Amino acid sequence: MTPIVVAEDLRKTxxxxxKQQRIERTREARRVAVNGLSFCAYRGEIYGLLGxxxxxxxxxxxxxxxxxxxxxxxxxxxxxxxxxxxxxxxDCIGFLTGELKLEAFFTPDYLFExxxxxxxxxxxxxxxxxxxxxxxxxxxxxxxxxxxxLSTGMKQKVSLAISIVHDPEIIIFDEPTxxxxxxxxxxxxxxxxxxxRMGKSILLSTHIFSLVEKLCDRVGVIIDGRMIAExxxxxxxxxxxxxxxxxxxxxxxxxxxx
Amino acid sequence: xxxxxxxxxEFYRFFHDPRLIIAVLIPGVIIFLVYTVxxxxxxxxKDETYAYRVFLSGDSVAVSLIxxxxxxxxxxxxxxxxxxxxxxKSAVENGEATAFLAFSDGFDTAAGExxxxxxxxxxxxxxxxxxxxxxxxxxxxxxxxxxxxxxDESQLQSxxxxxxxxxxxxxxxxxxxxxxxxxSVAGEKxxxxxxxxxxxSVKRSHVALGKIIPLACISLLGAASxxxxxxxxxxxxxxxxIAVFDFGIRNYxxxxxxxxxxxxxxxxxxxxxxxxxxxxxxxxxxxSIIMIFFIVLSVxxxxxxxxxxxxxxxxxxxxxxxxxxxLGGALPVWQTLVSVGCNLVYTALLVFLIAKMFQSERIMFx
Ligand SMILES: Nc1ncnc2c1ncn2[C@@H]1O[C@H](COP(=O)(O)OP(=O)(O)OP(=O)(O)O)[C@@H](O)[C@H]1O
Ligand SMILES: [Mg+2]
Numbered sequence: 360m361t362p363i364v365v366a367e368d369l370r371k372t373x374x375x376x377x378k379q380q381r382i383e384r385t386r387e388a389r390r391v392a393v394n395g396l397s398f399c400a401y402r403g404e405i406y407g408l409l410g411x412x413x414x415x416x417x418x419x420x421x422x423x424x425x426x427x428x429x430x431x432x433x434x435x436x437x438x439x440x441x442x443x444x445x446x447x448x449x450d451c452i453g454f455l456t457g458e459l460k461l462e463a464f465f466t467p468d469y470l471f472e473x474x475x476x477x478x479x480x481x482x483x484x485x486x487x488x489x490x491x492x493x494x495x496x497x498x499x500x501x502x503x504x505x506x507x508x509l510s511t512g513m514k515q516k517v518s519l520a521i522s523i524v525h526d527p528e529i530i531i532f533d534e535p536t537x538x539x540x541x542x543x544x545x546x547x548x549x550x551x552x553x554x555x556r557m558g559k560s561i562l563l564s565t566h567i568f569s570l571v572e573k574l575c576d577r578v579g580v581i582i583d584g585r586m587i588a589e590x591x592x593x594x595x596x597x598x599x600x601x602x603x604x605x606x607x608x609x610x611x612x613x614x615x616x617x
Numbered sequence: 618x619x620x621x622x623x624x625x626x627e628f629y630r631f632f633h634d635p636r637l638i639i640a641v642l643i644p645g646v647i648i649f650l651v652y653t654v655x656x657x658x659x660x661x662x663k664d665e666t667y668a669y670r671v672f673l674s675g676d677s678v679a680v681s682l683i684x685x686x687x688x689x690x691x692x693x694x695x696x697x698x699x700x701x702x703x704x705x706k707s708a709v710e711n712g713e714a715t716a717f718l719a720f721s722d723g724f725d726t727a728a729g730e731x732x733x734x735x736x737x738x739x740x741x742x743x744x745x746x747x748x749x750x751x752x753x754x755x756x757x758x759x760x761x762x763x764x765x766x767x768x769d770e771s772q773l774q775s776x777x778x779x780x781x782x783x784x785x786x787x788x789x790x791x792x793x794x795x796x797x798x799x800x801s802v803a804g805e806k807x808x809x810x811x812x813x814x815x816x817x818s819v820k821r822s823h824v825a826l827g828k829i830i831p832l833a834c835i836s837l838l839g840a841a842s843x844x845x846x847x848x849x850x851x852x853x854x855x856x857x858x859i860a861v862f863d864f865g866i867r868n869y870x871x872x873x874x875x876x877x878x879x880x881x882x883x884x885x886x887x888x889x890x891x892x893x894x895x896x897x898x899x900x901x902x903x904x905s906i907i908m909i910f911f912i913v914l915s916v917x918x919x920x921x922x923x924x925x926x927x928x929x930x931x932x933x934x935x936x937x938x939x940x941x942x943x944l945g946g947a948l949p950v951w952q953t954l955v956s957v958g959c960n961l962v963y964t965a966l967l968v969f970l971i972a973k974m975f976q977s978e979r980i981m982f983x
Pocket of ligand 1: 374390413416417
């Protein structure tokens with residue numbers, strides 16, 4: 360088992376603006392989103408960060424994909440530090456969120472080539488990747504249709520294909536199935552399974568138990584920015600279902616609030 | 618490579634969307650139509666013919682050439698021999714005569730001098746001035762030609778271009794770039810698509826430049842459309858020929874550089890607030906404030922006189938003041954160069970700032 364993502368004591372605190380304070384009805388000026396988080400994901404595995412709303416999952420994944428910097432601690436992806444070698448990290452990861460983030464005006468074909476170029480790939484490489492990925496996702500028939508005109512499922516497939524245009528070793532996926540219907544969810548679950556078969560390592564965040572049970576090899580439970588439990592899925596679910604285990608952990612952590 | 622791809626994408630977005638092209642080019646077309654219609658309503662008596670009364674001192678074959686040109690334009694001219702130059706000039710100034718043409722002795726044989734006095738405040742004097750100066754300039758190799766506008770400062774027509782053109786150029790640049798820049802920067806931020814780009818290994822400064830350069834080029838198109846809209850409708854509106862504003866080619870080149878230098882600055886300004894803003898709506902509100910600010914400044918610059926030389930260091934304002942000078946017929950070379958330089962430096966600073974903002978999670982992930 361080779362460690363591929365190693366997070367060491369990550370910390371992130373946000374300063375809340377007046378407006379945020381008002382919306383959340385709080386007086387605190389600072390919000391600790393990630394509070395000394397350490398974990399390790401291994402090559403070829405799917406690692407799931409499981410936690411309730413506001414646990415710090417998105418913040419953690421954004422730190423790992425170098426979109427934001429940790430206040431303290433560091434993380435290493437394929438040995439590259441997210442703090443010191445951000446550009447290197449960006450070239451070996453694909454970062455995805457459940458919400459669609461592609462410009463509606465362009466065609467899948469155009470965007471695929473554009474993002475290929477953003478990762479520094481040559482024309483020929485991009486074309487080869489396209490020949491491989493488009494048929495695999497069934498995008499080839501829709502390659503010249505504007506993203507805005509595609510069905511949600513097809514859009515999701517396109518953004519999946521684009522996120523791995525540069526054949527990244529690690530795929531980071533924030534809330535892969537949040538708010539999607541059953542069909543699109545299936546597309547994504549199949550995609551992740553396919554990536555795993557291709558030998559990729561995957562890090563995803565979710566609050567949906569069934570997704571974790573279906574896909575993940577290893578699970579980290581986050582509550583209030585801290586890692587409460589971390590183990591393989593089989594070890595965590597040895598005695599009870601994942602759901603029961605999670606609520607047991609939650610009560611242990613926060614007292615009898617639920 | 619990556620910068621090229623970023624820029625190409627921005628251009629592609631624009632040139633493949635007819636709505637955007639129309640939105641950028643429409644101000645010029647509207648200006649042209651409105652001014653032309655306005656012009657033909659206002660000057661329905663435009664076809665009225667003038668009977669020029671022109672004081673003349675000295676003589677030349679050019680006089681008969683001018684006479685022929687005047688007749689060709691459907692007007693008539695009566696030549697009156699001037700007794701002394703001063704009274705002829707004051708007659709032109711107070712409207713008793715159309716113009717005063719003074720040829721030096723033996724003008725046709727020796728390389729002499731010719732002076733034309735007219736007043737741009739009077740349509741009649743102005744139209745004669747334009748006919749005569751066009752002719753004299755055309756043959757102006759052998760002699761020195763000087764045309765003198767006797768209009769006082771408050772007379773609107775001569776001031777029109779100088780006072781309003783710079784303001785209009787600023788206006789057009791804003792209207793042309795506002796929609797596309799806000800949409801391209803704040804829109805991408807609002808929809809989260811820019812985060813997808815920032816998650817790749819492309820340099821932040823390239824993302825900033827990849828937006829500013831194409832957007833500035835496109836805005837320049839819009840500004841040019843507005844500019845030509847005015848220039849082509851001016852004759853209709855004013856009943857004048859733009860040939861009167863026949864500055865040298867050097868004036869036009871300087872004017873061009875000034876315009877070109879404020880466009881990227883304005884685009885960068887809009888991009889900056891669009892990067893800061895959370896939504897398109899918020900960005901539009903900020904941009905409107907900036908736009909009003911700069912338009913008021915440039916109106917003031919067009920009307921006010923005696924602004925100090927320090928103005929060359931103030932972005933946008935420098936260009937409008939120097940444009941006013943240019944359109945007034947002066948050739949402020951160093952002011953132009955310093956202004957253009959300053960605007961470029963400010964633009965570079967803004968691009969740097971925008972790149973920094975792309976790095977700032979506080980701004981990008983609010
Ligand atoms: N840019 C920000 N400014 C201020 N506070 C923030 C910011 N981003 C996140 N937070 C706060 O940090 C905490 C953790 O947020 P985060 O988005 O990481 O949680 P999450 O686990 O992804 O939750 P969700 O399930 O809602 O997506 C939350 O309380 C959130 O309000
Ligand atoms: Mg989240």
